[in-house]
Amino acid sequence: MITNRAQIARHHLANQSTPAYSLIRKVCACGKASSAKQLVQHDKCAACALAAVRDAIMPGDFAKLQHMLGAVQQYPKSKWGWRNYFAAGSGQQHEAMRRLVVAGLATAGRAANEMTYFHATRLGCKATGLNAAGIKRAMEDAS
């Protein structure tokens, strides 16, 4: 009886070790632990990946992204993502939008009357601090 119990226990532990293997934690260059999957895909933890994206754009660009999503202080955070468009004319506004597109934070939509409508991507929503519900809202508004 005792032997059987020990065998059952060992078998149980072996089963548990399998899913744990795919969740092995590794460490990003910043010292923060991250999942091995995240590091293989992005070479850095989620926080560092977002920081790299923010470094690729100008400070004023990020404010435009926030405006695009209504992710500004005058609205409660639970409402962020209630809109997802930015009508850019030519010149500085358009250049800012192009940088957001290159950084993967926005995409260009339809053009009308010398204006181009830009929409935040899922990554853009995440960079702006939207929660899952806000991202869903914003993605629906962009389509």
Ligand SMILES: [Zn+2]
């Ligand atoms: Zn990191």
